Amino acid sequence: MNNKNDDTYENEIYAASQKELIWMRFKKHKLAMAAGIILILMYTLAIFAPFFSPHDPYQRSVSYKQAPPQELHFQDKEGNFSLQPIVYPYNKEIDMETFKDIYMEDKSNPTSVKLFVEGYEYELFGLFKSDIHLFGTGNKNVPIHIFGTDDLGRDLFARIIHGARISLSIGLIGVAVSLFLGILIGGIGGYFGGKIDLFIQRVIELVRSIPQLPLWMGLSAALPSNWSAIQIYLAITIILSLMSWTSLARVVRGRFLSLREEEFVIAARLMGRNPLEIIFIHMLPSFLSHIIASLTLAIPGMILGETALSFLGIGLQAPVISWGVLLQKAQNLYTIANAPWMMLPGLFVIITVLAFNFLGDGIRDAADPYSK
Amino acid sequence: MSKYIIHRLLFMIVTLIVISVISFVIIQLPPGDYLTSYITQLRSMGTEVSQEQIDYLRQQYGLDKPIYVQYFKWMGNFLQGDMGFSFAWNRPVNELVWERLGLTLIISISSLLFTWIVAFPIGIYTALRQHSFSDYFFTFLSFIGVATPNFLLALVLMYVSFKYFGINVGGLFSPQYAEAAWSLAKVKDLLSHLWIPVVVVGTAGTAGLVRIMRANLLDELGKPYVTTAKSKGIPNYKVILKYPVRIALNPFISTLGWQLPKLISGSTITAVVLSLPTTGPLLLDALKSQDMYLAGSFIMLLSVLTVVGTFISDILLALVDPRIRYI
Numbered sequence: 054m055n056n057k058n059d060d061t062y063e064n065e066i067y068a069a070s071q072k073e074l075i076w077m078r079f080k081k082h083k084l085a086m087a088a089g090i091i092l093i094l095m096y097t098l099a100i101f102a103p104f105f106s107p108h109d110p111y112q113r114s115v116s117y118k119q120a121p122p123q124e125l126h127f128q129d130k131e132g133n134f135s136l137q138p139i140v141y142p143y144n145k146e147i148d149m150e151t152f153k154d155i156y157m158e159d160k161s162n163p164t165s166v167k168l169f170v171e172g173y174e175y176e177l178f179g180l181f182k183s184d185i186h187l188f189g190t191g192n193k194n195v196p197i198h199i200f201g202t203d204d205l206g207r208d209l210f211a212r213i214i215h216g217a218r219i220s221l222s223i224g225l226i227g228v229a230v231s232l233f234l235g236i237l238i239g240g241i242g243g244y245f246g247g248k249i250d251l252f253i254q255r256v257i258e259l260v261r262s263i264p265q266l267p268l269w270m271g272l273s274a275a276l277p278s279n280w281s282a283i284q285i286y287l288a289i290t291i292i293l294s295l296m297s298w299t300s301l302a303r304v305v306r307g308r309f310l311s312l313r314e315e316e317f318v319i320a321a322r323l324m325g326r327n328p329l330e331i332i333f334i335h336m337l338p339s340f341l342s343h344i345i346a347s348l349t350l351a352i353p354g355m356i357l358g359e360t361a362l363s364f365l366g367i368g369l370q371a372p373v374i375s376w377g378v379l380l381q382k383a384q385n386l387y388t389i390a391n392a393p394w395m396m397l398p399g400l401f402v403i404i405t406v407l408a409f410n411f412l413g414d415g416i417r418d419a420a421d422p423y424s425k
Numbered sequence: 426m427s428k429y430i431i432h433r434l435l436f437m438i439v440t441l442i443v444i445s446v447i448s449f450v451i452i453q454l455p456p457g458d459y460l461t462s463y464i465t466q467l468r469s470m471g472t473e474v475s476q477e478q479i480d481y482l483r484q485q486y487g488l489d490k491p492i493y494v495q496y497f498k499w500m501g502n503f504l505q506g507d508m509g510f511s512f513a514w515n516r517p518v519n520e521l522v523w524e525r526l527g528l529t530l531i532i533s534i535s536s537l538l539f540t541w542i543v544a545f546p547i548g549i550y551t552a553l554r555q556h557s558f559s560d561y562f563f564t565f566l567s568f569i570g571v572a573t574p575n576f577l578l579a580l581v582l583m584y585v586s587f588k589y590f591g592i593n594v595g596g597l598f599s600p601q602y603a604e605a606a607w608s609l610a611k612v613k614d615l616l617s618h619l620w621i622p623v624v625v626v627g628t629a630g631t632a633g634l635v636r637i638m639r640a641n642l643l644d645e646l647g648k649p650y651v652t653t654a655k656s657k658g659i660p661n662y663k664v665i666l667k668y669p670v671r672i673a674l675n676p677f678i679s680t681l682g683w684q685l686p687k688l689i690s691g692s693t694i695t696a697v698v699l700s701l702p703t704t705g706p707l708l709l710d711a712l713k714s715q716d717m718y719l720a721g722s723f724i725m726l727l728s729v730l731t732v733v734g735t736f737i738s739d740i741l742l743a744l745v746d747p748r749i750r751y752i
Contacts, residue, residue, distance in 0.1 A: 266690030
């Protein structure tokens, strides 16, 4: 009996294509799967940010300046447990000794949190207009700040997921640029070998020996101050990729060196295809999965780079929202001692970077045909 | 060997020339020349600037000459130790740079030592206890260490030490020593403040190195010579420490090359957060106020430090590992 089952199992494996094999190996990597799901969630939050945020990220509120996160109470108005949580609005008092704002829950006014409530009006992708939000109180006088507010009373949760739009996309675009540079330059080195390769290796070493951050700082501080937010965004992306293409180029070069002696490459060369065509049409597909893994591992560096530059105040600038810009507010001891929730964007940075690392490791293991 | 050293030396010089061009470009990037903004600044403060003075300054900095002449002039002065003039501080750049560069070096080198001292035992331990709880624990920790940006770690440390110990961990000196001349007491004071930036800057590198050490040692442990040594009855610790660890140690030296740029970068931003009197905050200020001579010189000097460090690590690696070929 067992024998038969084994046979069908083996047949299945035998019939599996390369893609299916990779996917099967990847599924076994639990941590990478979890990381993948977290990233999908993050990107969903970012793409549909206005829908998920109960408040307009730019809307200020005088009575909720630097208010701590509001607690969700999972009980109904009589105090019994209920799945529908309630929040209490805050009453602000001023501590006469320290002149700090103290926020007290106004227990007399419990408001239940509802799903799909009407709120501020927004536009998605410039196409749809809507005012439905995933959650909220539906009551203009009772806000819901699950992550607290910043010093101008803006909802931190809304700002974090709006910031994710920039912080998460800058990694993707930056990696695309460095991928192009990496494949082009690493490919040329690996394809031609010899002196050209030696020269490119030296250039890569040279770029790697420059301390990244000071150079990034120098370049981004030199951006003209009258540029628009989008121009700055693109420029920062390019500055970030200027340094990080090197590791991709190394990976590509290594693969090329081993591939260029293969028969199908020699055949293509003998048939008179030009080098660029051979690189992009014949050689690239055979190590695509490996490249994808390296790409995934390169994204966190970009995200951290943007965060660091914006944090220092020479990257993206307010009113643009990115995680680095948000963290800029948490720069001094006074703020982090009084409003530690201002460090929450940092938590998002760490989770995202971790997730990309785990995902990249998983893809790399899965894509390696020699792994067990 | 000497051929190898000469090769590396030549390469180092080329690298330095390229970096000097980049630094010079950064100096030149802001619109208008710095002299114009300096003169505007002087005039706005009510200082009269005569045409003669302007001409004199222009000539002194070679601003009336084509750009490549300006570069060579800047480079020539730089090599003689004259790094230009900081308009924001109204002082020569040299004076500003040296003390801060020293402290940057102290932090970077201490961080490097910290990285090694911590990563070395943990790497060996996790490799020997593969798949144990402690292995997973340290692996997890090192993942977090790699994922946490330096400045965030600094912020969290600042918050924790303020909240639970009531102390402000910023700075490198206690107030009474900040302006004092160097003395034994001041050095002690420095050491008591130094550990925070060192831990912050060193964490990411430590995490990476633990993983490399562990992987290398695991590779070595499976090799036949280890089995042979064990079967001959050599005590376990001796077998491990004498052969495989020695080979697994190579990355400690070979990664020096990329550790240094990272450490210098890391200490730059950490210094801003912890307001240390090192190059970081001064570089940031210089960039923000477009005090370009100061900024360019900093970038140049930091790069020189890194490149020289990399050069030394390459030579060390060639000395330690006889398998390296001298090309």
